[in-house]
Amino acid sequence: MRYQSTRGGVSGISFKDAVLMGLADDGGLLLPETIPTLSEGDIEALGRLAYPELAFQIISLYAGDVPSADLKSLIDRSYATFTHPDVTPLAHQDGIYILELFHGPTLAFKDVALQFLGNLFEYLLAERDQKMNILGATSGDTGSAAIAGVRGKQNINIFILHPHGKVSPIQELQMTTVTDANVFNLAVEGTFDDAQAIVKEIFGDVAFKNQYALGAVNSINWARVLAQVVYYFYAFGRVQRLTGCREVSFSVPTGNFGDIFAGYIARRMGLPIHQLILATNENNILARFVRDGDYSLGEVVATLSPSMDIQIASNFERYLFYLHGEDGNAVIQAMADFRQQGRLEFTVTQQERVREDFAALSVSNEQTLDTIRSFHEQTGYVLDPHTAVGVRAARELSGGECPVVCLATAHPAKFGDAVRQAISKDPKRPASLEGIEDRPKRSEIIPAEVNAVRDFLVKNAC
Template sequence: MRYVSTRGKVPAVSFKDAVMMGLADDGGLLVPESVPAFTADELTKLSALDYPSLAYGIISRFATDIEPAKLKDIIEKSYAAFDTEEVIPVVRKGGLYIAEIFHGPTFAFKDIALQFLGNLFEHILEERGEKLNIVGATSGDTGSAAIYGVRGRKNIRIFILHPKGRVSPVQEMQMTSVTDENVFNLALDGTFDDCQDIVKEIFGDLKFKHDFSLGAVNSINWARVLAQIVYYFWCSFRAAENGRKPIFIVPTGNFGNIFAGYYAKLMGLPVEKFILATNENNILSRFINDGDYTAKEVVATYSPSMDIQIASNFERYLYFFYDKDASKVEELMKTLKTEKGIKFPAADIAKVQQEFGTYSAANEETEAVIASFYKSTGYIIDPHTACGVAAGLKLKTESPVICLSTAHPAKFPDVVMKAAGKAPEKPAGIIRLEGLPRKVADIPKDTETVKEFIRRNV
């Protein structure tokens, strides 16, 4: 399998090169040259596998330049770090299936991809005798999951930018309590979009990128999306009801989580529809409802991982939506950069709406849903999951509904306590971080300052 850029201006590369490149050198995102599809018989066989075996059955279609035995070892090592043998339990609550994608080391769904990516990086670097400096931005969960994926690893340093004061206290604690020599946390005076823009600008400086051997862990890295594709198959197999296709409700701000599901459908997974759930920062909802992809000011909410206006993986979706027309994608991305928005024609949005619905839950509704869902089921959800559950409870359908639960409620104890009147039980992995020393550098919203920080610390 080879990988090409959504903007079509770089030669196709191997899987390992795609992992190490992160963002393509033409500014686009790397995607597989072709879509490997499963037959109905193959899906039946996959449905009988445990999680690591299922992951191998899917990922091996994409990572064709890694020896099978080594790839199996990387996958098994990645999911051995989870606190349940299932990796992702799927439970039935309040008429919905809740997929608990938060049983990894940092109690967020990002661990699914970033444990895998950390092991991939280590294997490729050791094989090539190279070093890597990872630069990433986080709205809360990616940062800690990435740090836990690569902390203490040989030949890797990681620089994570987060918006100062705009992540939850537990998210901040998980990141900044890691004091390993190869880990650097930068608290940026700005929003997540500012952090993300700086990371993209740094990767856009090709000389700097190559001179300092930069790599990406944000969902711009295809391996992130690839690992997430797996759990759509896993959840669908566990929520099968008389052959009816499921509806997936996906809390997402950066479009990576839901794009993985969209890609799983391209591969042959039967899906009735995707419901994109978000908060007041609803640029993706406005796109689906009205064709309006215009950035507005970021609003701080109870669900900070979705406090985003420009969604990185949206470009990958546009590439497939427009039948792999790289010139069309490049034109749209130029419009977005110069005009801070894109207006899509009604005919295109009608096509989008055949596969996607959407729902935006504001803080007040998020809080009310946490409270009512706990009262009716005894089950506590975090505020991101609550945005999805809010959408699910309004659906009138005979199809099984699967809501992806993206974080453990203990990562947002203040909101949960306020809403449910009960503090979520803290996992031991969070308790042991309390009171630990912190390592973080405050930094202004300036690309050159961030680049200088990297220069000093590599």
């Protein structure tokens, strides 16, 4: 399997090189040159496997340059850190299957990919006798999961930017209470989009990127998306065995387009997905794109689901590549237009294709609280606000033709304020969060300026 950039300037590189490159050197995002397709029999057989073995089978299709024994060891170690034996168990509540992706070290779906990526980075750096400085931006969950994936690891320093005062208190504490010497938390005086723009600009300076051996843990790294493809196959297999269904729909709360893009890849591989429901909060650029062909910038609104408080979706360029017929020049032009005008235009044919690929709904704060409240009253199950956005979209958009799986992206204890507003009590805290407010903390407040972040990185790089 070889990899190419969405902008056409990089092609023919190996999986290992794609992982270490992160953002392509031409500024694009990396994708496999071909997507393997699986037969109905293959998919049914995969659905019977335990999660680590399923992950090995799927990831092996894309990582042919990693010896099988090494890859299996990396995967087994990654998912041994999860507290549930099924890794991503399913809960059936009120006619909806909830895929619980929050049983990892930081109680969020990002752990599924970042436990694997952290171990993969350490393996590749040791193999090549290299060092790496990871630079990433987070709207909340990616940062803590990335830190948990690489804290204390050899030959790696990690620099995580988060929007100061715009993540949940627990999300912030999960990052800033990690005081390992190789971990640097930077609270940016701006929004997530500001932080992400800084990261992309720094990665776009290829000479600087190479000089300081920068690595990416955001979902711009293909390995992140690949690891998330696995749980679509896992959920389908479990639901099919329970119901005998031929197709399954998925409702995905998303702001950065990475989690639902993983589902899009799974469908291209042959997974019989009836609907991919894209659920957003009031920062609804993606929902507007699907419904109306309107991909235009708006102001970032603070919501009860802060991990989706995003107006520029980092993974959108990957989907644009396919929407433009895998034409790198068309993607370059589209991204230039977006930078200059803050919007993109799409033909009628393209809009029709988008609506074939996705359904979409934007969910307000009031609707989020109402969903948490009503779901708890009906089932006793507590949703976090992001998962509630997905459940609301599933209820409104799934037609009932087949089972629907909603991705539960975070544990409700990470968003206790929102849950308390909805059901008038705090969610139960897992053991990993007990006493977190009293732990030592370390972070730096920094202006939302490229040079400020670049200078900090230079002073602290490994």
